[in-house]
Structure formats: C-alpha cells, structure tokens
Amino acid sequence: MKKKIRLIEIAHARSGDKGDSANIGLIAYSDSLYKIIEKYVTAEKVKTHFTGIALGEVHRYEMPNIRALNFLLHNALGGGGTVTLKYDAQGKTLGAALLRMEIEVEEGEL
Amino acid sequence: MKPSIRIASGQGFWGDLIDAPFYQVTEGQIDYLVMDYLAEVTMSILRKQQKKRPEMGYASDIPSLMERILPVCIEKKIKIITNGGGVNPIACAEAVKKVALKLGIKNLKIGVVSGDDILEEIDALKAKGEALKNMETGESIETVQLKLESANVYFGAQPIVEALRGGADIVITGRTTDTGLTLAPMVYEFDWSFEDYNKMAIGTIAGHILECGAQATGGNFLGNWQDVPNFERIGFPIAEAHPDGKVYITKHESLGGMVTFDTVAEQLVYEIGNPVEYITPDCVADFSSIHLQDEGNNRVLLYGVEGKEATEFYKVSCAYSDGYVSSGTLTYSWPQAATKAKKAAEILKNRLQLLNLSFDEMNAEFIGLNACHGPLAPRLDEDQINEVMLRFSVRSKDFAPVERFGREIAPLVLTGPPAVTGFAGGRPKPSEVVAYWPALLRKSMVTPIVSFVTLGEE
Structure with a gap:
C-alpha cells in the first residue's frame, strides 16, 4: 500500500541566501524518517517542486549525521543581495515552501 | 588552564x-x-x-x-x-x-x-598578479573597479x-x-x-x-x-x-x-x-x-x-554601487481584493510605459495571495480573500525613473480600483543597489594589524 505524506509531517527546515542561490536544510525528525527523505526527496524532485522559483540547477548534499539534506537552489533569488526585487529577498520562507512537498511512500516505511 | x-x-x-x-x-x-x-x-x-x-x-x-x-x-x-x-x-x-x-x-x-581594508590597494595587488576575479562569475574586477565602495578581506x-x-x-x-x-x-x-x-x-x-x-x-x-x-x-x-x-x-x-x-x-x-x-x-x-x-x-x-x-586564500568581499530600486505598496480589501490588486498593478505598469520610463526589472507581488511561495502557493478562492497587498518594485541603473516611479503609487488611490488603503507614509524613495563582488586573495598578500588602545597602566 502506498501512502501520500507531506514533508511537514516528517521534517522541519531552515532556508537562507548565498548570493543568488537559496539554501534549504531539510531535517527529518528521526533516523528512520531520514531514510525516507534521503530516498524520496531527490534534487530532481526539488527542482520540479520549485518550478518558477529555482531557475537554475538544484544540488543536494547529505548529512545523515544530523538527519539532514542540504539543497542549493541556484538562480532562485532574483539576483540576490540588494539587487533583487523579491519581497522574500533572502529566501527565508523557501524552507517552509519545501515542506509543502508531497511524497508517496510504502506504508511499511513509516 | x-x-x-x-x-x-x-x-x-x-x-x-x-x-x-x-x-x-x-x-x-x-x-x-x-x-x-x-x-x-x-x-x-x-x-x-x-x-x-x-x-x-x-x-x-x-x-x-x-x-x-x-x-x-x-x-x-x-x-x-x-x-x-x-x-x-x-x-x-x-x-x-x-x-x-x-x-x-x-x-x-x-x-x-x-x-x-584593501580598497586602496587593489591596483597594487593587481600589479602583483592578484586578479580578484568574481569567484562566482569569473568576471574581471575591472568591470566594477571604478564603482567600488568597499573591499575587505x-x-x-x-x-x-x-x-x-x-x-x-x-x-x-x-x-x-x-x-x-x-x-x-x-x-x-x-x-x-x-x-x-x-x-x-x-x-x-x-x-x-x-x-x-x-x-x-x-x-x-x-x-x-x-x-x-x-x-x-x-x-x-x-x-x-x-x-x-x-x-x-x-x-x-x-x-x-x-x-x-x-x-x-x-x-x-x-x-x-x-x-x-x-x-x-x-x-x-x-x-x-x-x-x-x-x-x-x-x-x-x-x-x-x-x-x-x-x-591558501582569504575571501574578499567588495561592494559596488549598481543602480537603484524602489518598492511601493497599496492594500485592497474585499470584495474582489485580489482582482483589484492585479488590475492596479496592470494600470501602474501601463502608466509607467506611457511615461516612457524604462527599467531593468519590474516586479508585482501580491501579499496575502502568493508573495512568499509564488507558484507553489495553492490557489485560493479569490472572492473569499479579505485583503491583498500589492507590492510593486522597480530597478534601474538610473536614479530618475526610479524616483519618478515613486510618485505613481499614491495616485492609484483616487485613480484606480476602489476600497484601497495603506498609502500613508509618503512616496517610496529610491534606495541604492549595493552589489556584491566576492573574490579570493592569496593570504601572503595581506597581513592583519593588531594594535591596542589602553586606559590606565599597561
């Protein structure tokens, strides 16, 4: 049986800026939940999720030691710094936007 | 210890x-x-x-x-x-x-x-073979050198x-x-x-x-x-x-x-x-x-x-002046809050065009609707929304059009869609874009200076 879950149910996050890139750290609430985000929250999936926001590549880095994935969303902040016209100039709310993502997992995995 | x-x-x-x-x-x-x-x-x-x-x-x-x-x-x-x-x-x-x-x-x-502070040393550093290229884009420092406002290791x-x-x-x-x-x-x-x-x-x-x-x-x-x-x-x-x-x-x-x-x-x-x-x-x-x-x-x-x-490098952070930005906001209430805010943005855009003002970028955002999460935000029933704040921003290398833009916000209150507020506080003023130039510098090129300011006995 497959089950749809939202990332907000299994993880928390923090985001910020690095030039014109946004970084989002996604942290699972337990080691077993980390296995799930590691398996399902791929760079590709995150890039698709942020269509219209992340205009460049998305890189993913793994930190199982703190149950976290770090995503770099390139070309996502309208030029970054003081150049950007975006209200959320530093991508502070993009971590929350990632938590909107839905993934489909095997029920036994939870 | x-x-x-x-x-x-x-x-x-x-x-x-x-x-x-x-x-x-x-x-x-x-x-x-x-x-x-x-x-x-x-x-x-x-x-x-x-x-x-x-x-x-x-x-x-x-x-x-x-x-x-x-x-x-x-x-x-x-x-x-x-x-x-x-x-x-x-x-x-x-x-x-x-x-x-x-x-x-x-x-x-x-x-x-x-x-x-290496702002005054840049020519000397270049002469010693330090390119100070932009470490993200690879561009040469010469493209911004005359506009530099600060350069620090x-x-x-x-x-x-x-x-x-x-x-x-x-x-x-x-x-x-x-x-x-x-x-x-x-x-x-x-x-x-x-x-x-x-x-x-x-x-x-x-x-x-x-x-x-x-x-x-x-x-x-x-x-x-x-x-x-x-x-x-x-x-x-x-x-x-x-x-x-x-x-x-x-x-x-x-x-x-x-x-x-x-x-x-x-x-x-x-x-x-x-x-x-x-x-x-x-x-x-x-x-x-x-x-x-x-x-x-x-x-x-x-x-x-x-x-x-x-x-073997220090990171260098340079800042240079790169034009002007300005943002203005107006808030539209129910009924049709979102529709009105979007219409106001369209009117504003057209007026700026009629004025022959050109900008490097313009951006309309709708706070309360999707300003934070953009296309990721689910569509709401727009008739139910209580209020939407329009935030309209422009950027240009020139001061004049950005300043002129600031005079076009408040008039929308009397010359655009109804049930609008939030224009108090005066015209939005242009603010300078301080662009950022990250570079690398060999550590041997610069030495930190430690000194002391003392009060009383040593």
Missing part, C-alpha cells in the same frame, strides 16, 4: 535585540561575549558614514551598549569580542575608551584588529588570538569572520595549535551555531515552534567549550527559548553550501562529521568534528 569556558552570543546581526548582550552578561556566568555586526552589505554602508564623518564607520550602537555592560564585564572578568569596528575599528576603540573614562574605569586594554581567529595574548579585555575588529569570534577564545584559553584542524573545525562550527543569535535557541524554528518557551526573554546561545574539543551548546537557565537537537540542527544547516567543505580562513570544516547529542536540560553536545587545513 580553565576546565571550560563559556562563550556567549550577544547579537545575531546589527539591529538584533538590544537587551540580549545585557542579559548574557547579567543572567548567569560567562567568560566571553561575542557579537557579530557585519553583514555583507554593512561594510559599504559604514564606509559611506565614514566619508561624511571621518570619526564614524563602526557599529554606532557599541558605545551605548558598552556603557551598559562594561561595569558588569569588568566586575565579572568577561572579555568582549566583536567585529562591530566595521571600517574604522580604531575609532570604535577610542569611543569605547571614552565610555570607560566616563564610567570611572581605571584600567582597560582594547585590542584592535585592522588591515582588512575576511580575517579569521588568528589576529583576535594575538590581541587576547596581548592582554586585551575587549577585542574590536574590522572584517573578521563571525566564526572566528567564537573560535579565538578557545584557541587562546586552551592553547590550541592553529594546525590542529579538528579543533579549529569544532570552534568554527560552534561559531556557526552562535553567529545568528537566537536562531540556535528556538528563534525562527520551523520545528515545533509553539513549544518554544518565553520568546519574550529568549536566551541567546552559549558555547561551553572544553580543552579536549567538546563543546556544549546551552543558554542561561533563567531566560526563554530552548536548546535541543532540532534547534541546533536547524542552525547548522543555515546558509551552508557543500557541508563537507565549509571554508573559513582558519580551516575547512566538515559538517558531515559533526556528532550532536541532546543531553536534555537545554544542553546539546557537539563533538568529533573533523577539519582540514585552510586554503
């Missing part, structure tokens, strides 16, 4: 809670108070202030803060380390000395770290340690890394070798946890934020460091907030790139080697961190 030292974060940025450093020095025992004031854009702002008033150019909050905390710090032997010296750390130290005199303090030694912990070894009670620096402020007292107190890269890495990572103030103790926490107690008097983080390289992240018991695995982990991932290569002037720290252990009672243990030798 002390069995452990407690290093307390007093500011997460310039403009953070004014009372936080006071609470840090009064609500419990600490040995060091560290305060980071410098965001990337801050140096150019400070430089402009110094141009107008040569005795300025540092974080102007520092003298009044010192007036409040210095008597306590001297009584409790708390040393203060801050990069709030900005582009004029000597003047900052002199201002602090004046405060100390006024307070009747007899003996005080202030260490000053400077030498980070990021120094690490070393010059701060030198100041502490020279007997400083307070260390005021120019552009040093925020992580160096926290690492330096560990190196000084425990006599760590700068070649002990694992130790450099643990101090650096402790600095990364402290550098954003309460973001490590429950502030801006996207986990169970409702569980964070007493936001009103939130305690800023404290790093309790031990000579063997173990560091406990904690806070004063009497203050609010919380320190857990989750709050610390969230700060660890903040604004990082590749976690195995967290590069500072002191080392290359590996975030994937961090061991975090929640010990309960607002104590999280950090240990087993691995680091490597630092690179």
Whole structure:
C-alpha cells in the first residue's frame, strides 16, 4: 500500500541566501524518517517542486549525521543581495515552501 | 588552564535585540561575549558614514551598549569580542575608551584588529598578479573597479588570538569572520595549535551555531515552534567549550527559548553550501562529521568534528554601487481584493510605459495571495480573500525613473480600483543597489594589524 505524506509531517527546515542561490536544510525528525527523505526527496524532485522559483540547477548534499539534506537552489533569488526585487529577498520562507512537498511512500516505511 | 569556558552570543546581526548582550552578561556566568555586526552589505554602508564623518564607520550602537555592560564585564572578568569596528575599528576603540573614562574605569586594554581594508590597494595587488576575479562569475574586477565602495578581506581567529595574548579585555575588529569570534577564545584559553584542524573545525562550527543569535535557541524554528518557551526573554546561545574539543551548546537557565537537537540542527544547516567543505580562513570544516547529542536540560553536545587545513586564500568581499530600486505598496480589501490588486498593478505598469520610463526589472507581488511561495502557493478562492497587498518594485541603473516611479503609487488611490488603503507614509524613495563582488586573495598578500588602545597602566 502506498501512502501520500507531506514533508511537514516528517521534517522541519531552515532556508537562507548565498548570493543568488537559496539554501534549504531539510531535517527529518528521526533516523528512520531520514531514510525516507534521503530516498524520496531527490534534487530532481526539488527542482520540479520549485518550478518558477529555482531557475537554475538544484544540488543536494547529505548529512545523515544530523538527519539532514542540504539543497542549493541556484538562480532562485532574483539576483540576490540588494539587487533583487523579491519581497522574500533572502529566501527565508523557501524552507517552509519545501515542506509543502508531497511524497508517496510504502506504508511499511513509516 | 580553565576546565571550560563559556562563550556567549550577544547579537545575531546589527539591529538584533538590544537587551540580549545585557542579559548574557547579567543572567548567569560567562567568560566571553561575542557579537557579530557585519553583514555583507554593512561594510559599504559604514564606509559611506565614514566619508561624511571621518570619526564614524563602526557599529554606532557599541558605545551605548558598552556603557551598559562594561561595569558588569569588568566586575565579572568577561572579555568582549566583536567585529562591530566595521571600517574604522580604531575609532570604535577610542569611543569605547571614552565610555570607560566616563564610567570611572581605571584600567582597560582594547585590542584592535585592522588591515582588512584593501580598497586602496587593489591596483597594487593587481600589479602583483592578484586578479580578484568574481569567484562566482569569473568576471574581471575591472568591470566594477571604478564603482567600488568597499573591499575587505575576511580575517579569521588568528589576529583576535594575538590581541587576547596581548592582554586585551575587549577585542574590536574590522572584517573578521563571525566564526572566528567564537573560535579565538578557545584557541587562546586552551592553547590550541592553529594546525590542529579538528579543533579549529569544532570552534568554527560552534561559531556557526552562535553567529545568528537566537536562531540556535528556538528563534525562527520551523520545528515545533509553539513549544518554544518565553520568546519574550529568549536566551541567546552559549558555547561551553572544553580543552579536549567538546563543546556544549546551552543558554542561561533563567531566560526563554530552548536548546535541543532540532534547534541546533536547524542552525547548522543555515546558509551552508557543500557541508563537507565549509571554508573559513582558519580551516575547512566538515559538517558531515559533526556528532550532536541532546543531553536534555537545554544542553546539546557537539563533538568529533573533523577539519582540514585552510586554503591558501582569504575571501574578499567588495561592494559596488549598481543602480537603484524602489518598492511601493497599496492594500485592497474585499470584495474582489485580489482582482483589484492585479488590475492596479496592470494600470501602474501601463502608466509607467506611457511615461516612457524604462527599467531593468519590474516586479508585482501580491501579499496575502502568493508573495512568499509564488507558484507553489495553492490557489485560493479569490472572492473569499479579505485583503491583498500589492507590492510593486522597480530597478534601474538610473536614479530618475526610479524616483519618478515613486510618485505613481499614491495616485492609484483616487485613480484606480476602489476600497484601497495603506498609502500613508509618503512616496517610496529610491534606495541604492549595493552589489556584491566576492573574490579570493592569496593570504601572503595581506597581513592583519593588531594594535591596542589602553586606559590606565599597561
């Protein structure tokens, strides 16, 4: 049986800026939940999720030691710094936007 | 050697809670108070202030803060380390000395770290083969050199340690890394070798946890934020460091907030790139080697961190003027709040076109609808929405069109869709775009300068 879950149910996050890139750290609430985000929250999936926001590549880095994935969303902040016209100039709310993502997992995995 | 030292974060940025450093020095025992004031854009702002008033150019909050905390710090032997010296750390130290005199303090030694400002050296550095290319785009510095407003090297912990070894009670620096402020007292107190890269890495990572103030103790926490107690008097983080390289992240018991695995982990991932290569002037720290252990009672243990030798470069941060931006807002209420806000944006855009104003970029955002999450935000039933704020922004290399744009916002109230408010507060003014130019510079090209401003006997 497959089950749809939202990332907000299994993880928390923090985001910020690095030039014109946004970084989002996604942290699972337990080691077993980390296995799930590691398996399902791929760079590709995150890039698709942020269509219209992340205009460049998305890189993913793994930190199982703190149950976290770090995503770099390139070309996502309208030029970054003081150049950007975006209200959320530093991508502070993009971590929350990632938590909107839905993934489909095997029920036994939870 | 002390069995452990407690290093307390007093500011997460310039403009953070004014009372936080006071609470840090009064609500419990600490040995060091560290305060980071410098965001990337801050140096150019400070430089402009110094141009107008040569005795300025540092974080102007520092003298009044010192007036409040210095008597306590001297009584409790708390040393203060801050990069709030900005582009004029000597003047900052002199201002602090004046405060100390006024307070009747007899003996005080202030260490000053400077030498980070290379704005006047750029031609000389180029002649020595330093290209100072933009490390993100590869562009040549010549494209912006004439527009540069500031250029500073990021120094690490070393010059701060030198100041502490020279007997400083307070260390005021120019552009040093925020992580160096926290690492330096560990190196000084425990006599760590700068070649002990694992130790450099643990101090650096402790600095990364402290550098954003309460973001490590429950502030801006996207986990169970409702569980964070007493936001009103939130305690800023404290790093309790031990000579063997173990560091406990904690806070004063009497203050609010919380320190857990989750709050610390969230700060660890903040604004990082590749976690195995967290590069500072002191080392290359590996975030994937961090061991975090929640010990309960607002104590999280950090240990087993691995680091490597630092690179042969300093990072340089340059700022240059690159045009102007302006933003105006108006709020539309029910009925058809969103439709009206969108119509107003369209009218505004057309009027700017009729005026023949050209911009490098224009942006209309609808706050209440999707300004934060853009296309990711689910569509709402637009008839049900109570109000929507239109935020319209423009950017141009030229001042004139941006200034003219500012005169077109308020008129929409009488000449556009109805049930609109929020135009009080005057016309939006153009603000300068301070663009940022990151580069690398070989460490041998520049030497930090450590000097002292003293009061009383040596």
